[in-house]
Amino acid sequence: MDLTPSAGLFFAAGLGTRMRPLTLDRPKPLVTVGGTTLLDHALALGSGLTRRVVNTHYLAPLIVTHLAGTGVLISDETDLLRDTGGGLRHAMPLLGPGPVFTLNTDAIWSGPNPFDLLAGHWRPGEMEALMLCIPRDRALGHAGPGDVLREADGRLHFGAGAVYSGAQIIDPAALAGHDDPVFSLRAVWERLAGRGTLHGLDYPGRWCDVGHPDAIPLAETLL
Incomplete structure (x- = not known):
């Protein structure tokens, strides 16, 4: 099995409640930033993948x-x-077998391609998931305290630190044992963190969380 990720899932199924009223007549991934939909911005980042999947x-x-x-x-x-x-x-x-990328479609990036960064640091024998994280001073449109803390060896645990960017590589085998049809990846990550296989990588560019209408002008400053 090829352990180099070549497929990606782009999350586009959510209700977009924080983006109302813009999402009353369209899903959030079709909201435009700089004249291009959020979904198209995200898919462009993964243009080199052999398979791109969008959930709806x-x-x-x-x-x-x-x-x-x-x-x-x-x-x-x-x-x-x-x-x-x-x-x-x-x-x-x-998506096919083996590790895959996943990406939230409600962010704008300025800097290196997140897929290239993740692929360059992926170590499948050591990691079950590798999350791309944003230092809070480079995370526009995000008012929370942060999501994760990174140890010196790159391992992650949850706490008020860097912001999870919504981009990762994950081995789907890590989903084993989650039998409910509806569950969050947070439950998977917490289990991986407990066994030391959840890793993180800081993003060196800037990033904007486009989760609400007021963030759109902020995101357009990055384009």
Whole structure:
């Protein structure tokens, strides 16, 4: 099995409640920043992947129409919103075997390509997941205390530190034991952190969390 990730899941199934009223008539990934949808910004980062998969739930036909003819595969969750962990497991037949990238589609990046950075630091014999983290002073549009703390050897545990960027490599085998159809990747990460296989990497550029309308002008300053 090839342990170099070549497929990615782009999360686009959420309800986008924090982005209202813009998401009353469109899913959040189709909100535009700088004249381009958030989804297209995200997919461009993964243009070198052999397989790109987008999951859909809320107003799914709009995303399906938007991606028609692009070669991007659709993981249909219109029957049930599965959260991030359940969504990844549901998409695995489309992603194929081995480690995969996952990316939230509600951020704008300025700096090195996050997929290239993660791939360059991925050590499959040592890691089950590698999360790309943003130092809080480089995280625009994010008002929280941070998500993770990184040890000197790169291992992560949860606490008020850096912000999780929404980009990672994960070995889907780490999902074993999570049998509910709906579950968050947070439950997976916590178990990996406990056994020392959750690692992190700081992003050297800037990043903006586009989770609410007021963040759009901030994100456009990075473009």
